[in-house]
Amino acid sequence: MTRPVAVIGTGQTKYVSRRDDKNVPEIVREAGLRALADAGLKPSDVDAVVIGSAPEIFEGVNYPEDWIAPALGMCPGPVMRVHTGGTVGAATGIAGFYHVASGAYDTVLAVAYQKLSDGVPQYGLSACYDPLWDRDFACGAPALVGLQSRQYLDRHAPAVTEEHGAMVAVKNRRNALLNPYAQIRREITVADVMSSPPVAEPLKLLDCCPTSDGAAAMVIASEQTARKKCPRPAWFSGVGTCSESPYVPHVDMAYPESCVRAAQQAYQMAWIYEPARELDVAEVYEAFSFQELIWCEALGLCRPGEGGKLIESGRSDLDGALPVNTSGGVLSSNPIGASAMIRQVEAAMQVMGRAGEHQVDGVHRALAHSWGGAIQFSTVTIFSDEI
Amino acid sequence: MLETAKPSGGDIVKSVTGTLDIKYRFSYGERYDRFFREMRDNKRIMGIACPKCGAVLLPPRPYCGFCYTPVDEWVELSDEGALLTYTVVHLPFIGQPTEPPYIYAFIMLDGADVQFPHILGEIEAADVRSGMRVKAVWAEERKGTLHDIKYFRPV
Numbered sequence A: 001m002t003r004p005v006a007v008i009g010t011g012q013t014k015y016v017s018r019r020d021d022k023n024v025p026e027i028v029r030e031a032g033l034r035a036l037a038d039a040g041l042k043p044s045d046v047d048a049v050v051i052g053s054a055p056e057i058f059e060g061v062n063y064p065e066d067w068i069a070p071a072l073g074m075c076p077g078p079v080m081r082v083h084t085g086g087t088v089g090a091a092t093g094i095a096g097f098y099h100v101a102s103g104a105y106d107t108v109l110a111v112a113y114q115k116l117s118d119g120v121p122q123y124g125l126s127a128c129y130d131p132l133w134d135r136d137f138a139c140g141a142p143a144l145v146g147l148q149s150r151q152y153l154d155r156h157a158p159a160v161t162e163e164h165g166a167m168v169a170v171k172n173r174r175n176a177l178l179n180p181y182a183q184i185r186r187e188i189t190v191a192d193v194m195s196s197p198p199v200a201e202p203l204k205l206l207d208c209c210p211t212s213d214g215a216a217a218m219v220i221a222s223e224q225t226a227r228k229k230c231p232r233p234a235w236f237s238g239v240g241t242c243s244e245s246p247y248v249p250h251v252d253m254a255y256p257e258s259c260v261r262a263a264q265q266a267y268q269m270a271w272i273y274e275p276a277r278e279l280d281v282a283e284v285y286e287a288f289s290f291q292e293l294i295w296c297e298a299l300g301l302c303r304p305g306e307g308g309k310l311i312e313s314g315r316s317d318l319d320g321a322l323p324v325n326t327s328g329g330v331l332s333s334n335p336i337g338a339s340a341m342i343r344q345v346e347a348a349m350q351v352m353g354r355a356g357e358h359q360v361d362g363v364h365r366a367l368a369h370s371w372g373g374a375i376q377f378s379t380v381t382i383f384s385d386e387i
Numbered sequence B: 001m002l003e004t005a006k007p008s009g010g011d012i013v014k015s016v017t018g019t020l021d022i023k024y025r026f027s028y029g030e031r032y033d034r035f036f037r038e039m040r041d042n043k044r045i046m047g048i049a050c051p052k053c054g055a056v057l058l059p060p061r062p063y064c065g066f067c068y069t070p071v072d073e074w075v076e077l078s079d080e081g082a083l084l085t086y087t088v089v090h091l092p093f094i095g096q097p098t099e100p101p102y103i104y105a106f107i108m109l110d111g112a113d114v115q116f117p118h119i120l121g122e123i124e125a126a127d128v129r130s131g132m133r134v135k136a137v138w139a140e141e142r143k144g145t146l147h148d149i150k151y152f153r154p155v
Helices: A024-039 A064-072 A088-101 A121-126 A140-156 A162-176 A190-194 A223-229 A257-269 A289-298 A307-313 A336-352 B029-042
Strands: A005-012 A048-053 A079-082 A107-115 A198-201 A213-222 A234-243 A281-283 A365-372 A377-384 B045-049 B073-077 B080-089 B102-109 B116-120 B133-138 B149-154
Touching: A005 A024, A005 A088, A005 A223, A005 A336, A024 A064, A024 A107, A024 A213, A048 A064, A048 A088, A048 A336, A064 A079, A064 A107, A079 A088, A088 A107, A088 A213, A088 A234, A088 A336, A088 A365, A088 A377, A107 A336, A121 A140, A140 A198, A140 A289, A140 A307, A140 B080, A140 B102, A162 A190, A162 A289, A162 A307, A213 A223, A213 A336, A234 A257, A234 A336, A257 A289, A257 A365, A257 A377, A281 A336, A289 A307, A289 A365, A336 A365, A336 A377, B029 B045, B080 B116
Parallel strands: A048 A079, A048 A107, A281 A365, B116 B149
Antiparallel strands: A005 A213, A005 A234, A107 A213, A198 B080, A234 A377, A365 A377, B045 B073, B080 B102, B080 B133, B102 B116, B133 B149
């Protein structure tokens, strides 16, 4: 088994559609220094840096780690870059956990970023598809998630409807009003979502995430450093990662196996038997509204087919029994490479009691989930207030 | 690669426009080579069967993604099947070969265990239903790509 490891500081930049005052390394440095300040550390206290970013095609700069490492004072020093599609931000946090859990390093800075305004995001996303197979028909992320959402709606109709997706969009944008880092901070209604223009049906504009510039960072430390520096660390109590292929026989996008397996792995490690009861908050990677319902089902936060009932009941509201996406979620901010780490940052902040206006009372255990690729990568991270 | 600096606002230079203009040459490899030759020359869609788990796979590949068994048994599939799921794409972006709106679909061809990605034609978006039967409409001129099928139409 691994040794105890905790998040002892987090940092984020304000997520915006276009940031003109800073370039990529400067944005990453901003988040990194904020995380170090939150942990009460200086750059020289860091033993290693893990960097996560999505495909280079987004910013048009290859080998970005060479660009970023000096900005974090890690030159020379141990630097590793992680890339696992949309899950990269969470995989970066998990890689930071492995760095410390292994005993190789004591204090690690994990950073993830994206500056989508520098390029053409949907063009970049479309290049993720096989050029000989599905690239010419797919259209960035919305087309694939349109297929997924349709499969989910058809499977569970009439228990799940398009209005249930709209309710997720309304809830998460409402939560974002309390998060100063969120990009979209605007109250909307179910009618607004339903009447917004179609993007990839059944997805409408307000069912979709924005594109953002921004970075997130976490300071990950050993038990000794955590106890010294942080009154209430967020301990890594379970991690799970799983990869599958979009072209396995009878792939089920409405109940993705990689998500189910990543959750099982994390729950087993964290000794969680009834996730819906034992977790206090969950941050899931809902780049599109229906995905929040799909992930909640696959993560065991409700039963399969009961996603509609979950959002209707108010149980996943900020003041519900199991609040989901207290930060406002990906629907409110989406710097792709950082988005999965933002889920971990929010879950860790909830455990640490540092989530400000969107803090939920009495959080002992928080879940962070992410998906990436053609719905083929999944990660689950559980943070706890005790080892 | 960089064009002349164009200040994007204020009195300081904030960004400059540049391009990475690369023409790629995507390799087919031995499985795609056979698959697309069959489409081009014989209007046939071929799957590849796993001897261990029995799954008939698309796209054809040298191993089964399910049980990692090497696979080499080619199977002719029907050019007809059932609609697994679909989406009406409205979002345009640079380089898109099909002009939106179009109906992107996952089709489970008869005899296959993995979906085939393509677009639908000869049908209004409002009339599409998951599970409906569709059939390939082949292109007159075929070049060994998925565009050798123009689209799938309702049966």
